[in-house]
Amino acid sequence: MKPFGGNVLFLDRSDINTDEIIPAKYLTEISKEALKPHLLEDLKLEGFDPLRDLKGKTAIVTRKNFGCGSSREHAPWALEVNGIHIVVAENFARIFRQNMFNCGMLAVELPSETIDELFRVFSKSETQVEVDFPNDRLTFSNGKTKKTYSYHLSPFDKTLVEAGGWVEYADAKY
């Protein structure tokens, strides 16, 4: 299983699409590693500078419909090669969400009030998230405040994360 958690990058916007996560011009790359410097390069977000803001971050908290648009699995890959294995959002676009679990990564959905609270309490400070995968719990802390939230994963999604992805699972079973 991949390591989950670490320093949090807050992206205060809904509908961040996969073209923004990794632009189409990099889809000619066959290796995942080549995607690394281009993560969130075209993100439309006031004051966001990918080079500065991504440094040391290994988790993302964002709003609604993250990963909409193109089906490109390059989007989770671009996150993965940057060490970001977990994205927390109010909800995700279907293909992106499935791609995350198919790659053994975590796409965690939390209610909008919780997401609001995370932005309110933590987004202005250096924040870490700890993931208790067996018990489906996230703990956010910024030195001053510490808060724990439960989330829900379907048994299938959990199985995929544990199995390390869908290919091995399906090949053994079908």
Added chain:
Amino acid sequence: MGKTIAEKIFDTHEVDRPFPDVRVLRLDRVLCHEITTPTAIDDLIRRGKDRVFDPEKIKAVIDHVSPAKDEKTALQGKILRDWARRHGIKDFFDIGSNGVCHALFPEKGFIRPGFTVIMGDSHTCTHGAFGAFAAGVGTTDLEVGILKGVCAFRSPKTLRINVIGRPPAGVFAKDIILGIIGKIGVNGATDRVIEFHGPVISTMSMESRMTLCNMAVEAGATSGICQPDETTVEYLWPFIKGEYSSKKHALEDFAQWKSDPDAEYEKVIDFDVSTLEPLVTFGYKPDQVKPVREMEGTKVDQVYIGSCTNGRYEDLEVAASVLKGKKIHPHVRGILAPATPEVYRKALEGGLLKIFLEAGFCVTNPTCGACLGMSNGVLAPGEVCASTTNRNFNGRMGKGGMIHLMSPATAAATAVAGVITNSPLYAR
């Protein structure tokens, strides 16, 4: 209790239900293109599983960047080409016979009512126009599809949209779907199937139904679906006449893929098109739509007519009817990319290409090209494109460029005026 179309397809294709909310379906078609498939092929080779479940059910095309523009895209094409040859995939379309996947595969008769279809491409939902369940997937799902012919989905919930009223002149399928996305939002159908019904759909051509279903994903939908009818039979007849004794017989058989009158929908929306105007997007999300009227006068640098949304013969015909005898504005670069060789040939023989060329358009070969900003018409920063494609995302057609999505009629009129404008086909 009655069933929706997607429920009927799921029930007849289920091979496993590993968990209560997960259904593994048998696939009738696995479609492949050169951008998302090579990574899957590469991974299968690395795992020592370089196999395909059924070469007859796999169809492949090089369409996104064709001809190749550099070594990297040439390599992507080569990986797909070699793989298709290695596994005896007969329906492989390379330069000379290739076209935009979601226009090409239906045109070849590969998609039938009741089919399950996946592709590593979000606009796979286009194929739902035939009464199929067709979903875009990522590379891992595609890889398993290629290897095992199965894919896992959550049980589908269906949103039914009844398209009613009579569309005014100059209002096309593109305006209708932009209107629907504007109404329900880019997240309005996430994890849902959209079933399109109503008198407007019944009288629509298959081409227009594909335009409609193509953009279902822009509202987050897994698949857009139109139920099969006479129009579907008529379109497919050249491919199915060996299988059915008559069109009536085919229609009776296809009827099993209609939704039941008592089917349960999560939501039913009536969308009245009687007062709909031609629409255009104004921001970086496909649900940011306005009447063309309100955007009139916005200067454009380029007009792009093509893509899996609006690069079919019908689209070219409409655009040509606006362009006939006119010249495009001197500041506008007009680009036409017919979606398939068949569209190209028909447009050539029917005299449409002549109209485009005389108006000052450049006609490219069938390819995705500028639609995803990989070749054939990428914008410079600050430039504006009036486009018949399906996505206006920031950077999509080139970093710093702006895309306004619209119908081919509006795009053609805009090319002539040099600014966004209503087509003369639209009776004000």
